[in-house]
Amino acid sequence: MTARILGSLLLRDAVVARRDIVGIMIRTMLQPLLFTFVFGKLLISMGMFPKAYATMIIPGIAGLSLTTSAIWAVAMPLIADFGFTKEIEDRLLAPVPIEVIAIEKLFAGILQGAMTAMVVLPLARLIIGPIPGLTLQKLPLLVLMIVLSGGVFSALGLFLGTAMQPQHISLMMQIIFAPMIMFGCTYYPWRGLDHFPVLKYLVLINPLVYVSEGLRAALTPTVPHMPMPVIFAALIAITSLLLWLGMRGFRKRSIS
Amino acid sequence: MRTEIHISALRKQYGAVTALDGLDLDVGEGELFGLLGPNGAGKTTTVGILTTRVRATSGEAIVAGKNVITEPVAARAQIGVVPQQPNPDLQLTVRENLVFHATYHGIPRAEASRRADALLERLGIADKGGAKAQTLSGGQKQRMMIARALTHEPRVLFLDEPTVGLDPQGRHGVWEILNDLRKQGRTIVMTTHYMEEADQLCDRVAIMDKGKLLALDRPAALRAQAPGETIIDVTLDRPFDGELPALNGITRAEVRGPVLRAYAPSPATGIPAILGFAESRGYTVRDIHLSRPSLETLFISLTGRKLA
Numbered sequence: 001m002t003a004r005i006l007g008s009l010l011l012r013d014a015v016v017a018r019r020d021i022v023g024i025m026i027r028t029m030l031q032p033l034l035f036t037f038v039f040g041k042l043l044i045s046m047g048m049f050p051k052a053y054a055t056m057i058i059p060g061i062a063g064l065s066l067t068t069s070a071i072w073a074v075a076m077p078l079i080a081d082f083g084f085t086k087e088i089e090d091r092l093l094a095p096v097p098i099e100v101i102a103i104e105k106l107f108a109g110i111l112q113g114a115m116t117a118m119v120v121l122p123l124a125r126l127i128i129g130p131i132p133g134l135t136l137q138k139l140p141l142l143v144l145m146i147v148l149s150g151g152v153f154s155a156l157g158l159f160l161g162t163a164m165q166p167q168h169i170s171l172m173m174q175i176i177f178a179p180m181i182m183f184g185c186t187y188y189p190w191r192g193l194d195h196f197p198v199l200k201y202l203v204l205i206n207p208l209v210y211v212s213e214g215l216r217a218a219l220t221p222t223v224p225h226m227p228m229p230v231i232f233a234a235l236i237a238i239t240s241l242l243l244w245l246g247m248r249g250f251r252k253r254s255i256s
Numbered sequence: 257m258r259t260e261i262h263i264s265a266l267r268k269q270y271g272a273v274t275a276l277d278g279l280d281l282d283v284g285e286g287e288l289f290g291l292l293g294p295n296g297a298g299k300t301t302t303v304g305i306l307t308t309r310v311r312a313t314s315g316e317a318i319v320a321g322k323n324v325i326t327e328p329v330a331a332r333a334q335i336g337v338v339p340q341q342p343n344p345d346l347q348l349t350v351r352e353n354l355v356f357h358a359t360y361h362g363i364p365r366a367e368a369s370r371r372a373d374a375l376l377e378r379l380g381i382a383d384k385g386g387a388k389a390q391t392l393s394g395g396q397k398q399r400m401m402i403a404r405a406l407t408h409e410p411r412v413l414f415l416d417e418p419t420v421g422l423d424p425q426g427r428h429g430v431w432e433i434l435n436d437l438r439k440q441g442r443t444i445v446m447t448t449h450y451m452e453e454a455d456q457l458c459d460r461v462a463i464m465d466k467g468k469l470l471a472l473d474r475p476a477a478l479r480a481q482a483p484g485e486t487i488i489d490v491t492l493d494r495p496f497d498g499e500l501p502a503l504n505g506i507t508r509a510e511v512r513g514p515v516l517r518a519y520a521p522s523p524a525t526g527i528p529a530i531l532g533f534a535e536s537r538g539y540t541v542r543d544i545h546l547s548r549p550s551l552e553t554l555f556i557s558l559t560g561r562k563l564a
């Protein structure tokens with residue numbers, strides 16, 4: 001019964017996402033693709049960046065769109081639902097533990113993130129042209145990384161979605177997302193921070209670092225990256241912490 | 257009559273504020289039960305606890321055989337809720353709102369669609385099935401909310417202030433629907449701060465104030481408890497000046513500018529007495545208004561305050 005109800009909750013989100021497909025694509029893909037075009041194509045063609053830069057940024061681009069997509073899919077509806085529309089109240093009355101409603105949101109975030117990655121990767125490859133070192137040989141690792149990345153950012157979305165008020169959305173973008181993206185090892189490898197030792201270890205609180213590095217290991221294994229056990233351990237630890245915070249927030253907002 | 261809702265010593269504390277202060281209440285199967293009281297009386301908190309959305313501080317609440325505090329999941333399967341603020345899923349059409357709601361309760365999609373169509377028809381909004389919820393009028397939106405709450409055929413239906421903000425036509429529409437549902441034997445609990453609504457619709461009414469139950473009975477029985485006097489308001493052509501003497505047929509009277517308010521055991525003797533007195537003093541009577549003993553006068557006598 002719970003599985004069937006979970007299925008209908010997911011179907012509802014799928015129907016809603018399909019109706020907003022253009023908006024979702026613009027919100028999650030436009031910026032990464034523009035970045036791909038400028039840094040992966042224009043600047044390389046101008047000779048300002050070496051050709052190898054394309055190899056280095058493609059996993060970062062995939063990671064960035066995937067995580068943006070997952071976080072938007074979870075946080076924004078929750079902020080609106082708990083803040084003013086109260087639409088979610090109907091689902092909170094479903095005969096399942098209310099945690100199931102939160103878990104469904106996480107699934108929706110992971111799915112949306114995975115779909116975004118599957119669209120952005122080929123498009124980026126199309127924009128840049130052949131990318132030396134890009135491989136799909138490590139497909140199981142790639143799938144695992146996509147799921148883990150979607151998971152950690154859906155959990156972040158759950159936490160932010162239950163902790164933030166609607167009027168704080170733009171502030172959240174500036175304070176959380178801007179530094180997270182800039183210091184997320186999306187546009188450079190973590191190893192590249194060797195010259196900035198303080199920054200190198202400070203960025204380790206940023207889950208995007210492990211997403212970028214893990215996707216690097218999966219997509220462009222020739223680029224230096226963190227060891228996989230470290231990536232897995234960090235992603236699991238951060239996801240657990242965010243899940244705990246997010247579930248606590250969800251319960252608090254659902255039952256007074 | 258079987259007990260469908262049992263509430264005992266129910267308390268809810270929000271920090272220093274006591275929203276519910278030891279409520280005891282039973283609602284029978286098939287009853288249309290009204291919770292009447294002003295804003296802040298604890299009606300919405302009561303419904304919140306009974307619908308598992310508010311955690312009780314202490315006490316017990318059983319709905320359709322399920323303890324809402326210890327088995328909220330099982331309780332949710334038995335209840336339908338029409339909230340104070342309509343909360344349709346704005347991204348979905350009216351019909352989809354109903355269909356999805358049913359599937360959230362585990363009803364297979366085909367059966368959910370069949371029920372949705374039947375309910376839209378029954379509540380007179382079949383032509384709105386394909387519309388987005390925000391395009392509906394207030395009355396239509398409320399019909400949709402009621403239809404949605406019924407798709408999983410709950411044993412108990414809760415409505416929190418179902419007619420607030422509706423025009424008279426919308427309000428009477430909702431009343432008709434509730435009367436129909438009662439005839440089908442469904443247990444209904446509604447909150448309201450409209451006396452007339454509680455009086456006309458409900459089998460029994462609980463009058464609440466400040467988290468406490470003040471009175472509980474059939475509307476007619478409650479009215480009988482009200483102070484037995486009719487209030488006669490006589491509006492004069494100018495403010496009344498002077499003292500009011502004792503008048504035959506009038507228990508007491510007070511001056512409110514140009515209005516003389518007289519409390520009379522019977523309007524038949526009270527009206528001539530107060531009219532005769534005003535005219536004897538050279539005033540012209542512009543208007544006369546009677547308030548019969550009602551839930552309103554009972555509420556004033558119980559709390560010293562007006563209801564709304």
